[in-house]
Amino acid sequence: MGAVATAAAASFLVVAASPAPVAGAPGIGDPYFPRLGNGGFDARHYDLDIAYAPGTGRLDGRTTLTARATRNLSSFDLDLQKLEITRVEVDGRKAKFTRDGDEITVTPRGTLRKGHDFTVSVTYGGVPEALSGPIVFGSDYGWMKTTDGVFVACEPNAASTWFPSSDHPADKATYDIRIKAPKGLTGVSNGRLVSAYDKGGSSYAHWRENRPMATYLATATIGKFDVRTGRTPGGIPVYVAIDPVLKDSNAVDVYAVTAAATDYWSQVFGPYPFEETGAIVDDMPEAGFSLEVQSKPAYSAVRSESTIVHELAHQWFGDSVSVAQWKDIWLNEGFATYAQWLWAEHQGTRSAHDSFRAAYDTRPADSDFWKIKVADPQRDTMFASAVYQRGAMTLQALRERIGDTAFFELLPAWTRQHRYGNADTGDFIRLAEKISGRQLDDLFDTWLFTTGKPTV
Structure with missing residues (x-):
């Protein structure tokens, strides 16, 4: 009798329906930048594939973002400024999209279920424009053309000048960044260099950042660089790229100070949080600032040893935390x-x-x-x-x-x-x-x- 009664009772159980899918919010709600970042998903990994032509200033790219839905989604948003989108795919299937200024709304063919990973791939191109205004010392920032390439420093809201993203530091992710540029130029980015080679009239570089990174810390700086690699006395890999135009104009030894400061901060602040330390020193006097690009601070010009130790301290305070x-x-x-x-x-x-x-x-x-x-x-x-x-x-x-x-x-x-x-x-x-x-x-x-x- 007990078993029969249990079975009968079970037949009356009602399984709750999944919550109805909703549109993801156009921003995470930061009061300074209400539409930056996006609600409804958690960015996990970016795969960026870009090709840049310095002569025309044109950037062609394909970004594939792997994300996890944090609710049942009928649509979601990405941040991208000005560049033209030619195709969007979600989980390999063509998806509809609409645009409202810098906000892209993507509507997949079916519901994206809460807790499940999905991919969105965006193919896009055009001539990126730097941002300007009072925020960053009245300077341009973001994607900034140089005489031989581009200097990319995006704090606080300019990552979306060159790739579609959830452009807020609260939504960090890992990265693969592949850069194609004319032969003779070097593409420098975050993390460790996976591969670099020339083919035909082009140079190719593949960088991988295995540690979570805020979008504004990503870079794809391109130009002519003298590169020095090695290790700090404490054993941390170092990659320093310096524009040869600045070779004899810097009073400070960027490589030596970078190595020494990385090791010292590792003693004071805790273990170094990334796989590589370094620097990108580019001839970009119009920028007038430096930025704590994750693993390789970017300097528009190195003014002092104090600037280097400041940007390296950010690897702990700003980049990791x-x-x-x-x-x-x-x-x-x-x-x-x-x-x-x-x-x-x-x-x-x-x-x-x-x-x-x-x-x-x-x-x-x-x-x-x-x-x-x-x-x-x-x-x-x-x-x-x-x-x-x-x-x-x-x-x-x-x-x-x-x-x-x-x-x-x-x-x-x-x-x-x-x-x-x-x-x-x-x-x-x-x-x-x-x-x-x-x-x-x-x-x-x-x-x-x-x-x-x-x-x-």
């Missing part, structure tokens, strides 16, 4: 600026305390510098000097409050806890309080969340 939203940018720039102070301390030229005092004392209380709220600096001023310098001051104030033992335990704990992931200011405050055993709200309120010059 990335911001959850752009308002948390001080977690990148404040930390990298503080690394410059630590480097001077390491070299015996000036203590971090003295660097703090110099930054603090040279700015009067009525300076616009103190009007920026570092924890939320606003989009057009997200790279204001206060984000860098007051962010670094915050860390020195923290160090002096909790002491060196706790402070230098905190830094590698932070990079270990959020390795290859994302974090925000609240995460850092909680970890600082946990490691120090102290309540620190007043310190962070004063230095990060309040405008005006604090009393020291």
